[in-house]
Amino acid sequence: MKTKSVVLAALGAAVLGGSMVGFNSNVNADDAAMLETSRADAFGVDATHSSVIFKVEYMGVTNFYGTFEEVSGEYAIDLENPSNSMLNVAVKVESVDSNNADRDKHLRGGDFFSAKEFPEIRFVGKTFEAASDDTIKVTGDLTLRGVTQEETATLEWIGGREDPRGGFRSGFEAVLKINRSDYGVSYGVENGALGDKTTITVALTGMRQ
Amino acid sequence: MTQEQLRDGLLGIAAPGAIGALGAFAGFWISSYLARREEHSRLAGGFERLGPALGLGLAFVLVVWAIQGLPPTFKPRSISASHWQFLLAIAGLVLVSAEAWASRATKQPAVRWAGRFVLIAAILWFQLASARMNQWDAGVEAIAWTAGFGLWLVLAFGAMDLLQRKATVAPSAISMAAIPLLSVPAIFDSGATAQWQIALGVGMALVGIALAGMLLRGRSLGPPVGTLFVLWLSGVLIVGHLYSEMPLWHAIVLAAMPFLLVLPELKSKLSWKARLIARLALIAVAGGAVSFQAAPKLVKTFTGGGATELDFYK
Numbered sequence: 001m002k003t004k005s006v007v008l009a010a011l012g013a014a015v016l017g018g019s020m021v022g023f024n025s026n027v028n029a030d031d032a033a034m035l036e037t038s039r040a041d042a043f044g045v046d047a048t049h050s051s052v053i054f055k056v057e058y059m060g061v062t063n064f065y066g067t068f069e070e071v072s073g074e075y076a077i078d079l080e081n082p083s084n085s086m087l088n089v090a091v092k093v094e095s096v097d098s099n100n101a102d103r104d105k106h107l108r109g110g111d112f113f114s115a116k117e118f119p120e121i122r123f124v125g126k127t128f129e130a131a132s133d134d135t136i137k138v139t140g141d142l143t144l145r146g147v148t149q150e151e152t153a154t155l156e157w158i159g160g161r162e163d164p165r166g167g168f169r170s171g172f173e174a175v176l177k178i179n180r181s182d183y184g185v186s187y188g189v190e191n192g193a194l195g196d197k198t199t200i201t202v203a204l205t206g207m208r209q
Numbered sequence: 210m211t212q213e214q215l216r217d218g219l220l221g222i223a224a225p226g227a228i229g230a231l232g233a234f235a236g237f238w239i240s241s242y243l244a245r246r247e248e249h250s251r252l253a254g255g256f257e258r259l260g261p262a263l264g265l266g267l268a269f270v271l272v273v274w275a276i277q278g279l280p281p282t283f284k285p286r287s288i289s290a291s292h293w294q295f296l297l298a299i300a301g302l303v304l305v306s307a308e309a310w311a312s313r314a315t316k317q318p319a320v321r322w323a324g325r326f327v328l329i330a331a332i333l334w335f336q337l338a339s340a341r342m343n344q345w346d347a348g349v350e351a352i353a354w355t356a357g358f359g360l361w362l363v364l365a366f367g368a369m370d371l372l373q374r375k376a377t378v379a380p381s382a383i384s385m386a387a388i389p390l391l392s393v394p395a396i397f398d399s400g401a402t403a404q405w406q407i408a409l410g411v412g413m414a415l416v417g418i419a420l421a422g423m424l425l426r427g428r429s430l431g432p433p434v435g436t437l438f439v440l441w442l443s444g445v446l447i448v449g450h451l452y453s454e455m456p457l458w459h460a461i462v463l464a465a466m467p468f469l470l471v472l473p474e475l476k477s478k479l480s481w482k483a484r485l486i487a488r489l490a491l492i493a494v495a496g497g498a499v500s501f502q503a504a505p506k507l508v509k510t511f512t513g514g515g516a517t518e519l520d521f522y523k
Binding site: 109117146 | 217275277278280281282286287288289290291292339340343344399400401402403404448449451452453454506
């Protein structure tokens, strides 16, 4: 009985000691990675220095651009191990700006985004795959006008640095191409006044949380 | 305005008018034919009620479909209020057809109101869901708005029934048509552009029905048309005010219009012509009040203010 207890205690000490050693070494590795790139950290979107731009073809002759002024969310991008990444971004539909007050009212209304009915557009990344050294393919759920569908965005990591005013800042640009009619935003598609294919460019910067 | 725009515009106005006129004329004509054969008198009544309802309902469904397309999904929670209009228009058409075929004396009112309560429940549950979630405080505000809108629907259906009982086809269809046609600028200005185009289609379908009524006098429009009319107006109020930017007072005036239609009917001593003139005058004042400011902008659209019929910005 006594021998059995001693053996168990020894085994327990060995296991515990081993885990402590492993734990310490993990902490050191994480610290090193964080100091080196900071890319796996979570960042809160800085709306003031971020842009959300959409592009749609106008009458088959040019591209028309508009923006959403209010964006929020968080991200954590790990280029070394993309599966550790996270992305959750929302824009306030009410903040759409197309450089024309009448058109903005139309865009906010029931024909397009129905801003009061569906106040936000959200993209939540689900899978992250490396595409090149600084680029990741992000597949996630885009919710627009109440409809949620899987879409793939191309995310290009731009960089990270200490912010002179304090904290650590990083940023990226992601491009998402969708058919807006898939989400019920089909006004003007049928008669060719406006294209169906819409490109959404999200250039975000965030502060480390 | 290009020739192509002019053609599309005229088609957009003429097509619903023709559908309304054909539906009503076919219904009335078949009804007259069957009425001469006594054994088919019940069938004749069904066709008389079905004709104008079919004309308005088909025009409504086709216009909504042509302008807004099909819903992108059939998950109820994901369908927008605008796309619910299409599904509700189809449901309305089916329900009023069932009513038209029910026997007049016993089943008809029950079938009518059962159908209407199905529509009311669908409107309150699905079309107002987002407003409850995003605009109104849970509790008193949400309950008051939902109940208030439900009550308005019941009263508006009742007002339409009263109008159909008192007025024959042409005067009542013309009076009803004045509501969407005179409200077009106000609806346009709300930002819900598809809604004014739908309103134009509904108005023209009613004008078509009125023309059929002038050719075959002495008939009743029937409550099914009233059901579809209120269904259309509820969509304008929800999409235009709750989910676009129609001012509250415009929405209140629009909501009051079905009741303005029946005000002259309370004066039974007036001739049908006097009642028609009074109805049109009331609707003209109300429609003018909400549309006055936006009318120039709409005129500019039709006279080259924008690049296409869908582009109003310069």
